[in-house]
Amino acid sequence: MDFNRKCFVQTQVFCQLRFVVQYRQYLHQTSTQLFNKTASLMFARSQAKLLTKVAKIASISQPINRIITVEWTDGMKGKFPLIWLRDCSPDPVTYSIGPAMTARNLTMNEFDVEQSPKSVRLENEQLVIDWKDTQSRFDSDWLRLRNPSDEEMANRRRSVYLFPDSTWGKAEIERKLKKFDHNAVMNDDKTLHDFLEAVCLDGIALIKNGPTNTRAAVPDIGERIGLIQSTHFGKVFEVTTKADASNKAYASSGLLPFHTDFPSLAHPPELQMLHMVRKAEEGGNNFFVDGFQVAEQIRKERPDVFDILTKYSLEFIEEGYDVHEGPNGNPKRFDYNMSARHRTIKLDEHGKVIKIQFGNAMRSWFYDCDPEKIQDIYRALKTFTDYCYKDENVLKLPLENGDTVLWANTRLLHTRDAYRNAPDGNRTLTGCYFAWDVVKSKVRYLRRKLNLPSAQPSA
Structure with missing residues (x-):
């Protein structure tokens, strides 16, 4: 190709490319203007x-x-x-x-x-x-x-965080515990909203009439709610009696103490869900106590104890291994060595109780304080536990096969009593965890989608 012909071809190609670039710029400018008007x-x-x-x-x-x-x-x-x-x-x-x-x-x-x-x-x-x-x-x-x-505006806006404005004891929660039908939760957005809102405000809600003898309920409900939070026990776990247990809940059918799950983690899961696959032949009842209620009782009646529980952190450790489903779907061993420190009662900048975290089974020997304060810390923990076991504070919640309970793990303490397995099978539950961000996001989204009066602007 001669020089002139080559220059002509290059010029033509350049002009075509310039036209394409200019046309794209025009489209971008036009679409941006249209977007801004639409926005x-x-x-x-x-x-x-x-x-x-x-x-x-x-x-x-x-x-x-x-x-x-x-x-x-x-x-x-x-x-x-x-x-x-x-x-x-x-x-x-x-x-x-x-x-x-x-x-x-x-x-x-x-x-x-x-x-x-x-x-x-x-x-x-x-x-x-x-x-x-x-x-x-x-x-x-x-x-x-x-x-x-406008103070009403401020109060209305604060409600977007879905933080409870009241606590409960046994009498209150037995009267107002919200119960929902499984199929309605799975298929009706308003029911799902009401279920999750109840958990936000009361710390607990119950789903009835769910599937029995199946482990699919938890992942199905979890997908309906949002993102399940994985832990070192996997995404969905099973609670049953195991010979080589990695957790006290699996170790025996004996009584468990009141606790919150995973105080050994710096950021423990904030909600827990359990589904009863197969209940025990006898016993195995679940019990819950509102830790926020206990904290307020102690604040009022034992301010000295309240000061200790909100001031001194406890160390919690959890070391061992668990076998659960790995990335490829096959059983995999997961080794862990967890350690974290938490105050039993955590307050916000206004002195409001916002978290309860305590698990005696995982409590360490280490106290990062003056040795002369350690006796007072033990006394405070004993008082805290005594308040948890007051009959006026404890909700007994027997779960039937197919029942699912969702509760706030950093608000409610939970336990179960001793049980006897049936001859043909062990008491079995499946469970998972969630973050508040996921649950509250779903509530806000459904409020906007359903145009509920409680909907709030996002900008």
């Missing part, structure tokens, strides 16, 4: 479902000390910081809103926290703010739902 519309529609139409905005103030005051026609007022209004602006420059994602586009390293608006006005019943890089338009509903001056 903005989806954002507005999603918020409209969450709140009945409220009063109109009567007036707005110009910024004073970087605060805009909004007053509604029903007399309600709200103070909105400028920086918050810019950060939370419901526009596609600030947020990416789509079916699979809601995320803030702004980055803190580029965010001007001292910026001031170009203009602030009330226009078409909206608070309109012009910024240097975008325009914010806030509907009355949007502002009212997020009014920082």
Whole structure:
């Protein structure tokens, strides 16, 4: 090929490539504009479902000390910081809103926290703010739902975390323990929501009329809820009497003490589910106690003990091996050596009880404190245990074949009494664990999907 012909061909190829690149850029720009318009519309529609139409905005103030005051026609007022209004602006420059994602586009390293608006006005019943890089338009509903001056708003928003606002003793839980039908939980979203919400608020709920003599119930329910949390006992485990047991629960049919599972882990599973495959011929009843209730009783009646239980960490160790299904489906031996430290009662920054963790079988010899405090720690643990065994605190829950119970492992302590196996087979349960994040995510998702009154905005 001569030089001129070669140059001509290269020029043609280059022009074609440039056209393809420019066309792709055009498509990208067009689709981005369309996405932003769609996202903005989806954002507005999603918020409209969450709140009945409220009063109109009567007036707005110009910024004073970087605060805009909004007053509604029903007399309600709200103070909105400028920086918050810019950060939370419901526009596609600030947020990416789509079916699979809601995320803030702004980055803190580029965010001007001292910026001031170009203009602030009330226009078409909206608070309109012009910024240097975008325009914010806030509907009355949007502002009212997020009014920082409204204590009801704050309480409503706190409920998104699904943290219990009450505890229970024997009389209360026997009266209000929620029970659900297995088929309804598996096939009806509202029933699944109500079941999981009950676990969030009461720490426990029961499923009745499930399949019997099968180990499939736990993985089936687990898949319905979300991601099962694996441990060193596998994803789905079996609880039955074993000759070479790796855990006290498998070691004998004798009485077990009240405990939470896996205090030997730095991040123990927060919920446990058990399904009764085959109950014992006699005994084997399950018992539960609300550790939050016990903690509040001790706080009120024995503040000295409460101080110790919330101040000093205990070490828990668990060493051994277990044989369960490996990655290829075949039995595999898993060796482990777990060690972690936890306070028996864990508080949040406001002094609210948020976790209970204790298992005497795994409690270590090591106390990382002044030796003179060790006697007081033992006394406190004895008092804590005595409160757990008070009849007024204990729920007895016999499980029938096909029953499934889900409870909060970092709130409730559990045990079982001694049992006698039937001549033709051992008492057998299957179980698994979950994280609160998975369960609460499912509740929030179902609230939005079913448009329940308790649904909350995600942005």
